[in-house]
Amino acid sequence: MASPDLPSTNHDTDHSTGHAPDRSVAEQLDAADVLAEWRERFVLRNPGLIYLDGNSLGMTPIATIDAMRRVIEEQWAGDLITSWWENDWLDLPLTIGNELASLLGAAEGTVAVHDSTTVGIFQLLNVALDLPAARGGPRPPVLAFAPSEFPTDRYAAEGVARLRNGAVRSGLDNLDGVGVVIRSMVDYRSAEICDVAAETKRANDAGAITVWDLSHAVGVLDLDLPALDVDLAVGCTYKFLNGGPGAPGFTYVAPHLHHDITQPIWGWFGQTDQFAMDNAFDPRPGIGRLLHGTPGILGLTAARSGIATTIEAGIGAIAAKAQAITQYGIAVADALGLTVASPRDAARRGGHVAIRHTDAVRIHRELEARGVIVDQRDPDILRLGMSPLTTRFVDVHDALLHLAELAEMTAGDGTTAS
Incomplete structure (x- = not known):
């Protein structure tokens, strides 16, 4: 799928810019998404919920x-x-x-x-x-x-x-x-x-x-x-x-x-x-x-x-969006200075992006309190599942902003900052 210009995700780049790409980039990507209509074919009881755990349990098709x-x-x-x-x-x-x-x-x-x-x-x-x-x-x-x-x-x-x-x-x-x-x-x-x-x-x-x-x-x-x-x-x-x-x-x-x-x-x-x-x-x-x-x-x-x-929906379109939306997620994570633990080569990456943080357990709990559902794996991994039929680019953008804000509350030694 065609994508507006994104920040570099090359290994040799200093990824941190201290701010996220403008949300309008995610909105443009959603507008161009050939699979966008499929989200409406799933049960959305809470439209405000950001659900990024479809790699553990997919959402419910209305069918x-x-x-x-x-x-x-x-x-x-x-x-x-x-x-x-x-x-x-x-x-x-x-x-x-x-x-x-x-x-x-x-x-x-x-x-x-x-x-x-x-x-x-x-x-x-x-x-x-x-x-x-x-x-x-x-x-x-x-x-x-x-x-x-x-x-x-x-x-x-x-x-x-x-x-x-x-x-x-x-x-x-x-x-x-x-x-x-x-x-x-x-x-x-x-x-x-x-x-x-x-x-x-x-x-x-x-x-x-x-x-x-x-x-x-x-x-x-x-x-x-x-x-x-x-x-x-x-x-x-x-x-x-x-x-x-x-x-x-x-x-x-x-x-x-x-x-x-x-x-x-x-x-x-x-x-x-x-x-x-x-x-x-x-x-x-x-x-x-x-x-x-x-x-x-x-x-x-x-x-x-x-x-x-x-x-x-078509597995070809699904696979293409998986590459695009995870690439976008990595770009946003890089811009926010988060540590990405997933491959940067789209051909070597599945449908989720792993973020590494020493305070992953706390961040996971507080994300849930904010209505952002991701997955946590010990000791320090947060998995953001980007299921192509149900995940929007704005979901990824907003979730990572929440995650980065909570990560800033952790001091460099791994303790929660006051």
Whole structure:
């Protein structure tokens, strides 16, 4: 999107100017925003609230409320148990998976939307360990992750290693002897985007297979998993996809691996003929074998609506605005003398901007009291999520002014100034 001139965000520049760019710059950017109308398609109960936490929980699409009402009032209350057949409830995890696949650059039949991200990680780590090693023989039960990896990814890897009598390795520099790597495409603290293709190849060359966590990437980046040679991926739908609190996550398996999937959670929705009650377990073909228990239809309905909203808006336009609005946020932060902890290269940055401050906990609390919602991560990070469908440039401008004012109340030694 076209942008008025902004202050430089180059690393070699002395960023601090002591004042913010004029608010009219943000107003011009909002006026030129091709996605501006989409904000009105979300519930805005408090128009004065500045919500910059869509990277943790996206706002509520109005269409989601209508979809939930239909499922509850017409399908559940009206059609009752026949809804499993009449309203496609039985196949909903795979139907929505096919819809989501377009946002991953993936083919139909490669994605299932069915359970929490943590369960999906647990499944795929076990799937990966059971895949034959490229050099022949069993894959070593050693799982590696970065020390700074998102907690649930680390915990899941440690739990799988315990169950498999394996081991974990905290660090990715040396992958010799590693069977599986778990890592995020977008760092949850800094928003730095990993070079997925290069890191996938590096792991493969070392004999390891990588499970990619796309939770902070899907719905804000224009993804093409086949072009990146991704074999296994997982992610959530409640961040940039606006699927609702605890909305089910998704799993992706590249087509060439479908016949080799052996997943650890066997249940009747993963059975080829699930109503042949006396049959031995015979896993469904393809991505369907990742299913297990009865899916949560209400959660799937909300996730589906959020996914549809993103598809309709267009992931290309969303990704372009994410780059523009985060670049603007960095420019304003620089002008105010704030410390930016996110990459300055837009191609290496996801949908949020991290600001580092020693008094982040207090600032976070006082921002909330002012009606500015951001996210705080210990020890010193404030994350400003700039969800393209709901965040205006003026929101970013105003939030950073509040943040800078509160930051000035902190003395250089980290204590609150009187």
